[in-house]
Amino acid sequence: MRNRYLLLADMLLLPLCAWGAFALRLDWRVSAYLDDLLPLVLVVVLVKPVVFLAFGLYYRYWRYASVKDMVAVLLAVSAASAVVSVCVMVGMVFGLVPGFPRSVLGIDWLLSLTCIGGARMSVRVIAESFARPGSDGADASQRRVLIAGAGEAGSLVAREIERNPQVGMTVVGFLDDDPVKLGKRIHGIPVLGALPRVGPIIDRYGVEEVIIAMPRAAGTVVRTVADACVRAGVASRTIPGVFELVDGQVSVSRLRHVDIADLLRRAPIEGTRDTGRYLAECTVLVTGAGGSIGRELCRQIGQAGPRRLILLGHGENSIFDVATELAERFPLLEIRRVLADIREPDRLGQVFAAWRPEVVFHAAAHKHVPLMEENPEEAITNNVEGTKHVLEAAVTYGTRRLVLISTDKAVSPSSVMGASKRVAEMLVQDAWTRTGRAFCVVRFGNVLGSRGSVVPEFRRQIERGGPVNVTHPEMKRFFMTIPEAVHLVLQAGGLSRGGELYVLDMGEQVKIVDLVTDLIKLSGFTPGQIPIRYSGIRPGEKLEEALWEDGADVAATSHPEILRVREPALGASHDLQRHVAAMVTAAGTGDPRAVIAALAGCVPAFQTQPEATLRPTGAPEGVGSEPPGTVDTE
Numbered sequence: 207m208r209n210r211y212l213l214l215a216d217m218l219l220l221p222l223c224a225w226g227a228f229a230l231r232l233d234w235r236v237s238a239y240l241d242d243l244l245p246l247v248l249v250v251v252l253v254k255p256v257v258f259l260a261f262g263l264y265y266r267y268w269r270y271a272s273v274k275d276m277v278a279v280l281l282a283v284s285a286a287s288a289v290v291s292v293c294v295m296v297g298m299v300f301g302l303v304p305g306f307p308r309s310v311l312g313i314d315w316l317l318s319l320t321c322i323g324g325a326r327m328s329v330r331v332i333a334e335s336f337a338r339p340g341s342d343g344a345d346a347s348q349r350r351v352l353i354a355g356a357g358e359a360g361s362l363v364a365r366e367i368e369r370n371p372q373v374g375m376t377v378v379g380f381l382d383d384d385p386v387k388l389g390k391r392i393h394g395i396p397v398l399g400a401l402p403r404v405g406p407i408i409d410r411y412g413v414e415e416v417i418i419a420m421p422r423a424a425g426t427v428v429r430t431v432a433d434a435c436v437r438a439g440v441a442s443r444t445i446p447g448v449f450e451l452v453d454g455q456v457s458v459s460r461l462r463h464v465d466i467a468d469l470l471r472r473a474p475i476e477g478t479r480d481t482g483r484y485l486a487e488c489t490v491l492v493t494g495a496g497g498s499i500g501r502e503l504c505r506q507i508g509q510a511g512p513r514r515l516i517l518l519g520h521g522e523n524s525i526f527d528v529a530t531e532l533a534e535r536f537p538l539l540e541i542r543r544v545l546a547d548i549r550e551p552d553r554l555g556q557v558f559a560a561w562r563p564e565v566v567f568h569a570a571a572h573k574h575v576p577l578m579e580e581n582p583e584e585a586i587t588n589n590v591e592g593t594k595h596v597l598e599a600a601v602t603y604g605t606r607r608l609v610l611i612s613t614d615k616a617v618s619p620s621s622v623m624g625a626s627k628r629v630a631e632m633l634v635q636d637a638w639t640r641t642g643r644a645f646c647v648v649r650f651g652n653v654l655g656s657r658g659s660v661v662p663e664f665r666r667q668i669e670r671g672g673p674v675n676v677t678h679p680e681m682k683r684f685f686m687t688i689p690e691a692v693h694l695v696l697q698a699g700g701l702s703r704g705g706e707l708y709v710l711d712m713g714e715q716v717k718i719v720d721l722v723t724d725l726i727k728l729s730g731f732t733p734g735q736i737p738i739r740y741s742g743i744r745p746g747e748k749l750e751e752a753l754w755e756d757g758a759d760v761a762a763t764s765h766p767e768i769l770r771v772r773e774p775a776l777g778a779s780h781d782l783q784r785h786v787a788a789m790v791t792a793a794g795t796g797d798p799r800a801v802i803a804a805l806a807g808c809v810p811a812f813q814t815q816p817e818a819t820l821r822p823t824g825a826p827e828g829v830g831s832e833p834p835g836t837v838d839t840e
Contacts, residue, residue, distance in 0.1 A: 212325065213255065213264060219321040220254050221247045227314035246310070249293050254318070257286035263322075268329040279323045287315035348376040352413040354404065354431050356382035356397050359445055360419035364393050378411045381431075404431055408438040418444040429724070436727040482510030484565075484607075484700045491516040491563035493548055493596060494570030496524025499611060499653065502692040503567050504528055508536040510696075515539055516561055519570065520547045548592035551599070558603040566608040567699070568596050571627065575615065578623035579746045582801040586793040589626035590633070590786060597637045597645075605643070609699040610634045612649040614684060614751040618811045621746030625805045625812040629786065631707065632808075636782050638705040646702035648695045649771075650710040651684030651751060660718070664725055673739040674722050681743070682715035682750045697765050709753045709760075711767045755811070782808070 224247045258264065261282035266275055291311050351367065353360045360380055367375045379398035382388070387397045398407050404416065416435045418428055428444065435442035490507055494500040495517035501524075507515060515532070519525045522545055529543045542561065546553045548570050571589050572578055578585040593610065600608050612631050615624030631647045638645040654661050667674045691710065698708040719738060726736045743749070754760060759772040785808035792800035806812045 210264075212268070212329075215325050216255055216258065216322065217251060219325065220250045220318065223317035223321055224250050224314050226317050227310045230313055231310050245297065246290075246294065246314075249290050249297070250314070253290050253293060254283075254286040257289055258282050258322075261285065263326075266326075268326045275326070276323060279326060280319065283315065283319045283322055287311065287318065290314075348374050349414045350378050350412055351375045352378055352381065352398075352404070352407065352411070352416045353395075353419050354381045354401060354416055355419035355423070356380035356384070356387050356392055357420070359421050360417075361392055363417055363419050363445060364395055368393070375415075378413060379407070381407065401427070401431055404434045405438050408435070408440055413438075413440055415440055416442045418442055421445060433727065482507055482696045482700070485510040485512045485696075487511070487513045488564045489514040489516065489561055490565045490567070491518060491557075491561065492567045492569060493518045494568075495519045496521045496528055497569060498688055499692060500567075500569040501528045501531075502688045503569060503695065504532055505535070506689075506692050506696055507567075508532055508539055511539075513540065514542065514561065516542045516544055516557070516563060518544045518546055518548075518557065520545060548596055549587050551595040554595050554599045555602070558599040558605070562603050562605075563600075564604075564606050565699070566596065566600050566605050567611070567695070568593065568608065569611045570596075571611070571630075573613070573623065575621045575623050575746045576744050578626070579621060579744075582622040582798050582805075583793040583796060585622045585626040586789045586801055586805070589623070590629045591790050591793075593630040593633050594786060597633055600645075601637060601641055601643075607644040607699060607702065608634070608637075608646070609695060609702070610645075610647045611695065612647050614649060614651040614753050616649065617752045617755055618813065619809060620748050620813050622802065622805065623746065625809045628809050628812070629789070629805070632782055633786070635705055635707075642704055644702045644704045646698065646704070646706040646708060648698045648708045648710065649753065650686060650691050650694070651712050651753065653686055653688050653691050660721075661725070664722055668726055668736055672736040674726070674736060675739050675741050676719050676722055677741050677747065678743050678749060679717075679719050679740055680749050681718045681747075683718060684712040684715055684751060684753065685721075686710065686712050694765070694767055698768050701763055701765065701768065707771045707773065708763070709769045709771050711769055712753070715750060 225243065228243050228246075261278060263279065263282050266278070268275070294311065353363055360382075364377050364380075367373060367377055377395050379396050380387075380392060381399055381401050381404055382397055383400050388399065390397050398411070407413065408416070416431065418431055420428065432442045485507055490512045492500050492503050492507070492515070495504055496519040500517075500519070504515060504517060517525050517529055517532075525543050525545060529541055532539065532541055544557050546557055548554060570592060572585055597608070599605075610630060613624065613627050615621060616628040616631055617624075619625040619628050631649075634645050634647050637643075652660075664674055694710045698706075698710075701708070722738060754771045755773045757774070761770045761772075763770050785804065789801065789804040789808065792804040802814055806814065
């Protein structure tokens with residue numbers, strides 16, 4: 207219904223309200239007061255629609271009328287009645303309007319509020335009735351859905367399902383632990399019980415799917431509900447997380463299957479608004495800005511209000527994408543897109559000379575362990591030589607603060623990638639020793655959701671029915687989400703005074719096979735339905751990682767999730783530059799053995815592995831080189 211029809215309805219309802227006010231006040235003897243009624247009707251018809259127009263009642267889409275819209279109706283009707291009262295009083299003073307009981311005006315206000323508001327609410331009622339015939343759930347083709355969480359998110363999901371019959375769902379009830387809500391109805395849907403009763407309620411009401419609408423709930427709560435759904439043999443899905451709900455809108459189309467990132471086996475790290483306060487009004491440069499970590503760094507840096515943000519990377523498409531996203535999110539931020547390779551010192555010098563960044567986040571690196579085992583020259587030229595060039599440019603052009611993104615694979619490295627990142631850490635500490643500037647290293651483990659990380663690949667394998675490739679049944683890793691890791695990187699950068707090695711507290715290590723088992727169950731399957739295949743440990747991989755060397759001095763910082771680590775072997779040696787030069791020379795020859803020998807000479811803890819992949823008995827040959835078992839950082 208267009209609003210012009212509402213205008214016509216108002217023109218009919220307003221005179222009726224005026225007549226009704228006279229009738230109620232004068233015991234239905236309206237005919238004796240027609241001379242009084244007609245002037246009031248004329249004033250009402252001329253004045254009230256104009257006031258309604260001024261209050262925007264004809265500019266609203268009443269199909270989705272809300273409490274705010276009803277407040278607008280209350281204000282508009284009250285203002286219109288006030289204007290009519292003033293006009294009538296003035297008319298009486300000048301003899302233009304005959305006298306009549308003033309209480310008629312109050313009754314007219316009440317009737318107008320009821321009729322005008324009711325007409326508009328009827329638009330929504332009629333629209334929803336047409337949109338969802340048989341909303342009583344009688345349609346057997348619709349899936350019977352139970353919503354876990356009767357808060358704001360659950361309420362929004364229920365309304366979306368009611369408004370969108372094409373999704374083929376009908377909500378049978380809510381679950382919630384709040385005793386005040388138990389037994390009550392929300393949008394006409396009953397709150398059937400508390401969360402622990404999810405299994406019995408599924409059986410009693412024939413539930414076919416559970417939607418977990420608790421974006422602020424701890425991961426353990428979500429996992430408990432999801433596990434109960436698996437035991438009951440029904441699928442479960444969750445609405446997007448709290449960061450995705452910041453706009454307050456939930457759409458059924460945005461429902462997604464439970465992601466393992468929601469189920470970290472520790473309390474999630476909470477962000478704060480003042481994370482990057484030290485970046486305000488600074489020129490900040492991010493290397494590797496098109497990567498997973500680099501992109502999230504740019505997002506969170508943009509919220510800190512820097513004067514200028516320089517996106518440096520050598521992939522034109524990724525730099526274009528991140529710059530476009532940032533321009534939409536931060537229209538007042540000056541963004542500079544720089545296509546450059548950190549292995550080219552002259553080009554880096556030009557960039558630093560042109561913009562003179564005060565803060566640098568160095569996230570550019572090769573990260574894939576098996577690929578770097580096959581291409582050790584690339585690990586040296588990018589992770590080692592590239593870091594050396596970034597540090598030289600930063601020192602030459604006055605960068606005050608630099609943060610290197612490192613990895614737990616740099617601890618007692620068994621891979622070329624890990625050893626190359628260890629050398630990069632040493633170069634940062636050497637630069638601090640020479641300059642005294644706030645150059646530091648932040649080390650953390652695996653991040654979920656990054657390009658090349660395991661969860662998307664595991665989910666793809668589950669969707670096609672398996673098998674899911676895991677390298678070894680005892681392999682463990684530390685896990686953190688990208689926003690968590692970047693938040694702590696920015697925090698550590700603000701804590702630095704120079705030379706620190708910061709390690710992020712990532713909780714306990716988790717078995718990869720346990721994560722796969724959880725993901726299989728949360729996707730609506732039982733572990734037996736989706737087979738797991740062990741492909742064997744590949745060259746350069748370890749069963750377990752560590753966040754610092756044995757014997758390291760670990761101390762707390764002012765941030766509870768950031769630790770400061772002092773490792774005696776990490777200090778830059780007097781001949782570090784000679785070792786780096788030898789590595790670069792070896793990389794130039796294209797001889798992998800020479801590269802590995804040069805790395806081992808610089809990093810005594812580097813333990814090279816034989817080329818043959820260790821495999822559990824019965825594992826198929828040739829699987830160890832496939833990417834599905836890869837667990838990557840950054």
